[in-house]
Amino acid sequence: MKFDTPATSNPIDQLRVVGQPVDRIDGPLKTTGTAPYAYERHDVARDQAYGYVLGAGIGKGRVAAMDTAAAKAAPGVIAVVTTLDMPRLGKGEMNTAFLFGGAEIQHYHQAIAVVVAESFEQARDAAAMIRTRYVREPGRFDLAAEAPKAQLASADSGEGSGAPQEDRTGDFEGAFAQAAVTLDETYSTPDESHAMMEPHATIAAWEGEKLTVWTSSQMIAWGRRDLAKTLGIPAENVRFDSPYIGGGFGGKLFLRADAVLAALGAKAAGRSVKLALTRPLIANNTTHRPATIQRIRIGAGRDGRITAIAHESLSGDLPEGQPETAVSQTRLLYAGANRLTALRLAVLDLPEGNSMRAPGEAPGLMALEMAMDEMAERLGMDPIDFRIVNDTQVDPEHAERPFSQRQLVQCLRIGAERFGWNRRSATPGQRREGQWLVGLGMAAGFRNNLVMKSGARVRLHGNGAVTVETDMTDIGTGSYTIIAQTAAEMMGLPLEKVTVRLGDSDFPVSSGSGGQFGGNSSTAGVYAACVKLREAVARRLGFNSAEARFEGGQVRAGNRSVPLGQAAGEAGLTAEDQMEYGDLAERYQQSTFAGHFVEVAVHAATGETRVRRMLAVCAAGRILNPKSARSQVIGAMTMGVGAALMEELAVDKRHGFFVNHDLAGYEVPVHADIPHQEVIFLDETDPISSPMKAKGVGELGICGVGAAVANAVYNATGLRVRDYPITLDKLLDRLPELA
Amino acid sequence: MSRVTLRVNGEERSLELDPRTTLLDALREQLQLTGSKKGCDHGQCGACTVMVEGRRIYSCLTLAVMHDGEAVTTIEGLGRPDALHPMQAAFVKHDGYQCGYCTPGQICASVATLQEIEAGIPSHVTADLTAAPQLTAEEIRERMSGNICRCGAYSNIVEAITEVAGRPA
Ligand code: FES
Ligand code: FES
Numbered sequence: 001m002k003f004d005t006p007a008t009s010n011p012i013d014q015l016r017v018v019g020q021p022v023d024r025i026d027g028p029l030k031t032t033g034t035a036p037y038a039y040e041r042h043d044v045a046r047d048q049a050y051g052y053v054l055g056a057g058i059g060k061g062r063v064a065a066m067d068t069a070a071a072k073a074a075p076g077v078i079a080v081v082t083t084l085d086m087p088r089l090g091k092g093e094m095n096t097a098f099l100f101g102g103a104e105i106q107h108y109h110q111a112i113a114v115v116v117a118e119s120f121e122q123a124r125d126a127a128a129m130i131r132t133r134y135v136r137e138p139g140r141f142d143l144a145a146e147a148p149k150a151q152l153a154s155a156d157s158g159e160g161s162g163a164p165q166e167d168r169t170g171d172f173e174g175a176f177a178q179a180a181v182t183l184d185e186t187y188s189t190p191d192e193s194h195a196m197m198e199p200h201a202t203i204a205a206w207e208g209e210k211l212t213v214w215t216s217s218q219m220i221a222w223g224r225r226d227l228a229k230t231l232g233i234p235a236e237n238v239r240f241d242s243p244y245i246g247g248g249f250g251g252k253l254f255l256r257a258d259a260v261l262a263a264l265g266a267k268a269a270g271r272s273v274k275l276a277l278t279r280p281l282i283a284n285n286t287t288h289r290p291a292t293i294q295r296i297r298i299g300a301g302r303d304g305r306i307t308a309i310a311h312e313s314l315s316g317d318l319p320e321g322q323p324e325t326a327v328s329q330t331r332l333l334y335a336g337a338n339r340l341t342a343l344r345l346a347v348l349d350l351p352e353g354n355s356m357r358a359p360g361e362a363p364g365l366m367a368l369e370m371a372m373d374e375m376a377e378r379l380g381m382d383p384i385d386f387r388i389v390n391d392t393q394v395d396p397e398h399a400e401r402p403f404s405q406r407q408l409v410q411c412l413r414i415g416a417e418r419f420g421w422n423r424r425s426a427t428p429g430q431r432r433e434g435q436w437l438v439g440l441g442m443a444a445g446f447r448n449n450l451v452m453k454s455g456a457r458v459r460l461h462g463n464g465a466v467t468v469e470t471d472m473t474d475i476g477t478g479s480y481t482i483i484a485q486t487a488a489e490m491m492g493l494p495l496e497k498v499t500v501r502l503g504d505s506d507f508p509v510s511s512g513s514g515g516q517f518g519g520n521s522s523t524a525g526v527y528a529a530c531v532k533l534r535e536a537v538a539r540r541l542g543f544n545s546a547e548a549r550f551e552g553g554q555v556r557a558g559n560r561s562v563p564l565g566q567a568a569g570e571a572g573l574t575a576e577d578q579m580e581y582g583d584l585a586e587r588y589q590q591s592t593f594a595g596h597f598v599e600v601a602v603h604a605a606t607g608e609t610r611v612r613r614m615l616a617v618c619a620a621g622r623i624l625n626p627k628s629a630r631s632q633v634i635g636a637m638t639m640g641v642g643a644a645l646m647e648e649l650a651v652d653k654r655h656g657f658f659v660n661h662d663l664a665g666y667e668v669p670v671h672a673d674i675p676h677q678e679v680i681f682l683d684e685t686d687p688i689s690s691p692m693k694a695k696g697v698g699e700l701g702i703c704g705v706g707a708a709v710a711n712a713v714y715n716a717t718g719l720r721v722r723d724y725p726i727t728l729d730k731l732l733d734r735l736p737e738l739a
Numbered sequence: 740m741s742r743v744t745l746r747v748n749g750e751e752r753s754l755e756l757d758p759r760t761t762l763l764d765a766l767r768e769q770l771q772l773t774g775s776k777k778g779c780d781h782g783q784c785g786a787c788t789v790m791v792e793g794r795r796i797y798s799c800l801t802l803a804v805m806h807d808g809e810a811v812t813t814i815e816g817l818g819r820p821d822a823l824h825p826m827q828a829a830f831v832k833h834d835g836y837q838c839g840y841c842t843p844g845q846i847c848a849s850v851a852t853l854q855e856i857e858a859g860i861p862s863h864v865t866a867d868l869t870a871a872p873q874l875t876a877e878e879i880r881e882r883m884s885g886n887i888c889r890c891g892a893y894s895n896i897v898e899a900i901t902e903v904a905g906r907p908a
Binding site for chain 2: 009024026027029030031032033034035036037039042091119120121122125195196197198199202212216244245246247248249276278279475476477478490627628630631634635636637638639662663664668669670671672674675676677
């Protein structure tokens with residue numbers, strides 16, 4: 001099915017099941033510990049041996065020699081495979097760093113060996129016996145130091161954000177020089193780690209030439225293709241299965257070393273092999289959100305109208321890597337005739353930088369929305385009024401392209417009222433409660449809505465139940481549930497009558513989970529398959545498919561009513577289709593919007609920041625399940641608090657690695673850091689987006705949160721910290737004297 | 740190899756183990772009770788939380804052989820998909836999870852948290868160490884802070900616990 005004209009009314013609009021805040025259908029499994037994650041599939045392959053992955057101990061250079069004699073002789077060891085045993089393996093299309101093979105070390109904790117043994121304890125012990133001799137080479141590990149050598153680079157995150165290397169509209173320099181009020185500041189965001197709770201893990205089993213991996217992947221089709229490419233085998237010989245994923249946030253978008261080494265280990269051992277990357281490997285062996293240094297210039301008239309806006313971002317990556325697309329939202333968020341964005345990329349020898357929840361916008365808005373707060377103050381305007389004055393209903397670079405929906409102003413106004421914004425003092429550092437300095441902050445949230453081709457297969461059984469199969473993944477996003485809701489709505493069934501099977505490469509290829517495109521895109525694919533199934537049912541039952549109504553487990557037309565299951569017959573009735581998209585995304589700008597509001601208290605003596613209240617007001621199309629969508633938003637808000645106040649991979653600039661590579665050193669928010677969170681979804685449907693009229697929401701929730709926290713800290717203390725995270729050491733020596 | 744007998748969810752289980760085996764790996768690998776999760780294997784995340792002799796413990800930070808003869812309750816011992824424990828049901832109702840990987844640990848810790856407050860055990864935020872600790876959101880958050888949820892379900896988890904504790908969320 002092709003979606004190339006705006007949606008009119010369709011069965012989804014009934015909202016009997018879709019749009020309802022139903023509990024997740026996988027809830028009973030997840031809360032009882034019976035949902036099987038990758039490392040836990042004891043049932044899928046016989047005789048599973050244990051693999052243990054060894055990471056390189058240098059940041060750049062070569063492996064000169066590896067002595068594996070002791071490891072091979074250690075109790076229980078079945079096989080040892082080292083990177084020197086083979087030339088460098090091929091590289092997946094989505095990978096920047098090579099995953100295994102050959103002597104060259106591109107980054108710290110790059111995998112250099114896998115030990116396979118009868119038990120985990122034996123494999124771990126033997127891995128520690130491998131003696132590796134390295135030849136170190138000097139590396140480039142300091143982003144600021146490499147800045148002068150950085151090159152302009154265009155980028156597309158593939159997840160909805162992107163920018164040309166340099167993008168100009170009007171005459172930025174001229175307008176900025178003439179602006180009555182200006183701002184020119186530099187902001188920095190650190191390297192961040194996804195730190196999903198389930199480490200990357202895989203069980204691999206070979207049957208002749210055929211390889212099956214039970215793994216933890218957001219994108220089944222990409223993973224399968226890239227594993228085949230890396231191993232140099234045909235993709236048809238690889239099966240990926242990933243029904244439950246313990247968090248991804250972008251860290252499991254791409255093939256990683258766990259799948260490659262499980263496959264190599266299994267081949268060498270002649271047995272199925274299970275392995276997980278140990279927690280200390282996650283930060284350096286896999287990918288991370290790259291650090292940025294961002295310069296923002298804004299010029300405005302005294303009326304607050306922006307006349308000139310420039311956003312330039314520098315980030316680093318390995319050779320052949322990409323810049324963090326931190327300027328992407330600045331092309332679309334505010335009006336202004338004269339505009340400039342630029343992306344610069346420095347070559348670094350740190351681990352691979354890549355997508356993490358809202359790549360581009362998350363760090364980009366941390367800078368832009370702090371700059372907007374600063375600019376509002378210079379103009380003597382309320383920060384909300386300043387944003388409203390500069391709202392635009394069209395793409396500011398291409399005025400002929402309207403936004404399909406844009407309710408940013410409503411998000412801000414409703415949020416202001418609900419949060420009690422009028423109690424904020426425009427002068428910072430005014431509100432004091434004992435030793436606590438209290439402040440309010442806000443920021444706009446913005447994230448593009450991407451639509452992706454997505455397929456599904458639906459099978460009707462004789463008992464009137466339906467099974468949906470698609471290689472879509474549920475990474476905590478609620479895919480199981482919204483897909484079941486979609487099929488139930490389309491087929492006129494209660495939710496219990498729908499079974500959803502996900503994450504298997506034997507199923508039709510879906511959008512996968514990333515870039516907040518998964519919810520809308522995958523359900524649109526299920527919609528397409530259900531439309532086909534409805535037609536097949538109508539045909540079988542002798543109904544005119546345009547007239548047939550599907551409700552209460554019956555198919556009705558005129559005064560005839562037949563149980564749905566009757567159409568299935570003995571063999572069942574199956575339909576498969578995919579949703580593809582025309583050029584609506586070119587003709588209209590599709591984006592999602594939010595207003596984020598935060599109250600913080602900063603301790604006047606210690607500089608400790610506590611978040612006291614949070615509110616997000618979101619305009620993101622039809623909300624398919626308000627309960628799970630709200631969870632997506634609060635989870636993203638939580639990650640936004642982490643980015644604002646604590647998360648930072650500390651770079652060892654001499655040896656070239658992230659030092660704090662575990663969950664004790666890399667701090668993420670815990671219960672005590674997060675207050676009750678409020679989320680409001682504006683009533684919105686977007687017929688330009690898909691027949692579901694939905695948009696993404698899982699990443700919108702993080703976009704702008706960091707700046708809202710930072711702006712609240714400023715409002716509390718009068719101290720502006722432009723270097724994230726805002727840890728207490730950056731406030732301490734400037735805090736006001738204690739009374 | 741060492742012999743150890745554990746009473747797991749009310750059932751005697753005798754195991755022949757490598758003495759280096761953590762309680763977590765004994766549960767997940769030998770007994771194939773994979774409800775307890777391994778998030779870090781280093782006592783940094785709480786995903787492996789179980790109850791031993793009625794007290795919660797990070798099962799990755801303790802060796803199985805140290806618990807010979809002891810009673811271990813895992814998530815599987817609290818309830819089943821068709822017979823949920825009230826805390827499991829409250830997590831479903833309040834959507835106190837997303838990916839589900841931290842969830843068994845969160846639920847075990849939640850049950851333990853309520854028991855600890857009930858037993859009068861103070862926490863870091865208990866103002867009066869001699870008075871009975873109060874069942875406040877602050878107490879719950881403090882006591883649950885050894886269980887990371889990277890999906891960020893905290894706000895909902897606190898509501899689930901509060902409901903089970905019998906106070907309006
Ligand atoms: S796995 Fe035990 S605390 Fe993380
Ligand atoms: S539900 Fe995913 S980490 Fe808590």
